Amino acid sequence: MKKILVTGGLGFIGSHTVVELQNKGFEVLIIDNLANTTLEVLDKITSITTIKPAFFNFDLKDRKAVQDFFNNNFVDGIIHFAASKAVGESVQIPLDYYENNIISLTNILQEMKVKNLSNFIFSSSCTVYGQADELPITENAPVKPAESPYGNTKKINEEIIADAVKAHGLKAISLRYFNPIGAHATAKIGELPIGVPQNLIPFITQTAVGIRQELSVFGNDYPTIDGTAVRDYIHVVDLAKVHIVALNRLLNNQQKNNYEVFNVGTGKGSSVLEVINAFEKVSNIKLNYKIVGRREGDITAAYADTNLANKELKWKAELTLEDALLSAWNWQLQLQLAVGSWQFSHKKAF
Ligand code: WQD
Numbered sequence: 480m481k482k483i484l485v486t487g488g489l490g491f492i493g494s495h496t497v498v499e500l501q502n503k504g505f506e507v508l509i510i511d512n513l514a515n516t517t518l519e520v521l522d523k524i525t526s527i528t529t530i531k532p533a534f535f536n537f538d539l540k541d542r543k544a545v546q547d548f549f550n551n552n553f554v555d556g557i558i559h560f561a562a563s564k565a566v567g568e569s570v571q572i573p574l575d576y577y578e579n580n581i582i583s584l585t586n587i588l589q590e591m592k593v594k595n596l597s598n599f600i601f602s603s604s605c606t607v608y609g610q611a612d613e614l615p616i617t618e619n620a621p622v623k624p625a626e627s628p629y630g631n632t633k634k635i636n637e638e639i640i641a642d643a644v645k646a647h648g649l650k651a652i653s654l655r656y657f658n659p660i661g662a663h664a665t666a667k668i669g670e671l672p673i674g675v676p677q678n679l680i681p682f683i684t685q686t687a688v689g690i691r692q693e694l695s696v697f698g699n700d701y702p703t704i705d706g707t708a709v710r711d712y713i714h715v716v717d718l719a720k721v722h723i724v725a726l727n728r729l730l731n732n733q734q735k736n737n738y739e740v741f742n743v744g745t746g747k748g749s750s751v752l753e754v755i756n757a758f759e760k761v762s763n764i765k766l767n768y769k770i771v772g773r774r775e776g777d778i779t780a781a782y783a784d785t786n787l788a789n790k791e792l793k794w795k796a797e798l799t800l801e802d803a804l805l806s807a808w809n810w811q812l813q814l815q816l817a818v819g820s821w822q823f824s825h826k827k828a829f
Pocket of ligand 1: 564566604605606657658659677678679680682694695696697698708709710751774777
């Protein structure tokens with residue numbers, strides 16, 4: 480049974496990928512410092528697959544801890560999700576973002592070099608393209624100056640990986656995600672934003688369930704179908720599955736080059752208003768929203784040219800925007816039930 484390390488494996492995309500890895504018969508080891516998730520996610524993964532992943536709770540910035548891990552654990556491949564990922568927050572505390580996202584990566588790559596490990600999958604983002612000159616966006620689109628320190632860490636990390644591959648013969652694939660949304664069909668794992676959600680879908684579901692008063696639509700004066708910004712929303716389960724495809728490409732030595740980059744999206748753009756309409760349809764709820772000014776740093780439109788992933792990985796997204804929105808809604812409803820029962824059981828205790 481191949482052993483795979485998943486860093487950030489208790490996070491939103493990481494947890495869904497762990498489930499898919501276990502479904503495909505991989506043995507999974509998770510490193511997570513719980514900075515942006517809870518230990519409960521480990522139990523939820525176990526309840527979905529009946530297999531409890533090995534879990535190591537430490538910070539990847541701790542070089543000694545990373546060395547100890549690799550001194551005691553052999554892995555056939557690594558999928559690296561662990562990173563700070565809030566665009567707005569990265570503007571407030573850029574140094575923490577550079578320190579966390581870059582040192583975590585170099586610590587792992589150093590150990591891969593020492594232990595002669597290969598097969599590295601990196602969680603990158605379409606944010607490296609900024610506002611692309613042409614749509615849909617191909618992997619050859621120029622990487623542009625980042626709009627945020629978060630985006631810059633993704634750009635820098637891709638360059639670090641490319642240099643490590645050249646110098647030390649690693650094999651690596653960067654997957655440039657478009658907008659991951661939705662939740663697992665069991666509604667046991669999903670997106671867990673801490674505090675006020677920055678991303679559109681959790682803000683929509685929290686508004687629909689009454690946690691938020693009203694959704695603000697950031698701008699309707701963009702040159703798009705209805706004036707609101709366009710994004711390529713991909714179901715997190717489709718996204719999780721493409722990680723397994725990319726991993727097997729490396730494990731089976733099917734890669735064309737030792738470092739490859741793939742855009743991972745549906746290839747379809749949806750405007751904010753189209754997302755709202757689709758959500759209202761699947762949830763049967765009228766969403767309370769208002770149009771406000773544009774958000775600083777937002778681009779007009781981004782959606783993927785998926786030809787390279789379709790052709791080389793023989794992969795394409797299978798789930799629709801509606802599937803993803805319904806799964807996000809079911810996840811939000813389950814969260815309310817969980818909170819409700821927590822409040823109820825704690826109230827009883829007083
Ligand atoms: C989507 C659209 C907003 C909230 C970011 C990162 C990207 C990835 C996904 C990490 C935009 C609009 C949003 C709201 C709104 N993150 N919106 N009201 O900014 O496309 O991408 O998150 O990997 O790297 O850049 O996603 O969900 O924040 O916004 O109108 O309350 O929804 O303006 O057009 P974004 P988002």
